[in-house]
Amino acid sequence: MDLSIFLTPEAWISLLTLIFLEIVLGVDNLVFISITTNRLPKEKQHIGRKLGLAGALVMRILFLCFASYLVHMTTPLFTLELGGYSHGFSVRDIVMLLGGAYLIYKGIKELIDVLALTEIKAETSEEHKARHLISLPQAVGTIMVMDLVFSIDSVITAVGLAEHLIVMILAVMIAVIIMMIFIDPISNFINSHPEMKILALVFITAIGVLLVLDSAGLHTDIELLDMHVEKLMVYFAMIFAVVLEFIQMAFNARLTAWKKELADQAIADAVAQAEAGAAPQQVGERAQKRVDAAIVNGERVE
Numbered sequence: 001m002d003l004s005i006f007l008t009p010e011a012w013i014s015l016l017t018l019i020f021l022e023i024v025l026g027v028d029n030l031v032f033i034s035i036t037t038n039r040l041p042k043e044k045q046h047i048g049r050k051l052g053l054a055g056a057l058v059m060r061i062l063f064l065c066f067a068s069y070l071v072h073m074t075t076p077l078f079t080l081e082l083g084g085y086s087h088g089f090s091v092r093d094i095v096m097l098l099g100g101a102y103l104i105y106k107g108i109k110e111l112i113d114v115l116a117l118t119e120i121k122a123e124t125s126e127e128h129k130a131r132h133l134i135s136l137p138q139a140v141g142t143i144m145v146m147d148l149v150f151s152i153d154s155v156i157t158a159v160g161l162a163e164h165l166i167v168m169i170l171a172v173m174i175a176v177i178i179m180m181i182f183i184d185p186i187s188n189f190i191n192s193h194p195e196m197k198i199l200a201l202v203f204i205t206a207i208g209v210l211l212v213l214d215s216a217g218l219h220t221d222i223e224l225l226d227m228h229v230e231k232l233m234v235y236f237a238m239i240f241a242v243v244l245e246f247i248q249m250a251f252n253a254r255l256t257a258w259k260k261e262l263a264d265q266a267i268a269d270a271v272a273q274a275e276a277g278a279a280p281q282q283v284g285e286r287a288q289k290r291v292d293a294a295i296v297n298g299e300r301v302e
Contacts, residue, residue: 018171019178029056030179031200032103033143034187035110039134048136049183052143057176059147064168087217099146100211107205114198195245203238210234262294 033056037048076088089097134142190196210231213219222229270287274280294300 015167015171018168019175029147030183030186031190032106032146032204033183034190035106035197035200035204036134036139036142037187038191040136040139041133044136045187046184048139049187050180051136051140053176053180053183055140055144056147057173059144060172060176061169064172089215093215093217096211097215100208100213100215102146103208103211104205105208107201107208111198111201111205114194114201193249195248196242199238199241199245203234206234206238207231259294262300263291266290266294 033049033052037045037052040048074090074092076090077094079086079088087093190200210228213230214228219228219230224232266287269290270283273283273286290300
């Protein structure tokens with residue numbers, strides 16, 4: 001192992017670039033880990049996320065060790081011809097097709113569970129809990145397998161950007177360590193905001209669709225940051241949706257605070273009127289009307 005390469009600026013530029021790209025390309029993996037470990041018992045979710053990322057790290061390093069082979073995974077094994085459509089499927093295409101199909105299935109299935117209130121019911125019903133929860137080995141195994149799919153693009157990107165294996169492995173290790181630090185806050189935030197979880201599941205499904213289309217050769221040849229422009233469009237759409245959701249959450253928080261302020265004021269006024277000798281029934285009816293108006297519409301009623 002020749003560490004003298006780190007005396008050159010090219011190695012450091014490659015390292016920093018790869019760390020950035022690994023984190024960006026790892027966002028979908030973080031979302032998948034969060035959704036998967038959410039089905040573990042609460043006391044095992046933290047260790048599940050860490051073990052999942054550790055397993056993903058091992059898989060990526062092994063992947064990188066066979067980097068020279070991965071570069072040639074685009075060699076067609078067979079060609080499918082349907083009328084005007086003709087595409088040669090390689091090992092990479094087959095892995096992406098199977099992985100993308102699984103992501104579509106997983107995303108849609110989890111969305112159905114969210115709409116069916118499965119997770120909420122699991123908290124109050126042993127029957128629903130037994131059907132919803134999975135074991136720690138199941139969660140870690142699922143994360144490791146799916147990381148193979150998620151990491152294909154990033155590994156091939158790493159091979160294209162860096163010449164030395166040690167630079168690639170260091171970039172992956174540093175990126176995963178950074179993701180380990182932030183996986184718990186990200187997971188807790190997604191779990192505590194159902195609307196963000198729905199967005200994340202739609203994102204996973206969209207990534208699955210892109211993988212299937214890409215494996216079938218249905219994409220443009222336009223690339224930016226070593227990614228097809230279609231994938232970048234999905235990322236930008238997701239960022240736009242998340243920003244809108246944050247704005248909506250801020251608005252809802254302010255509206256809730258305003259409603260609480262109106263309701264508290266109505267109750268304080270009712271107490272003051274009762275202490276001043278006003279008729280209890282009148283005071284109660286007026287207070288109820290004001291509280292209802294505050295809670296339902298955020299209106300002040302005198």
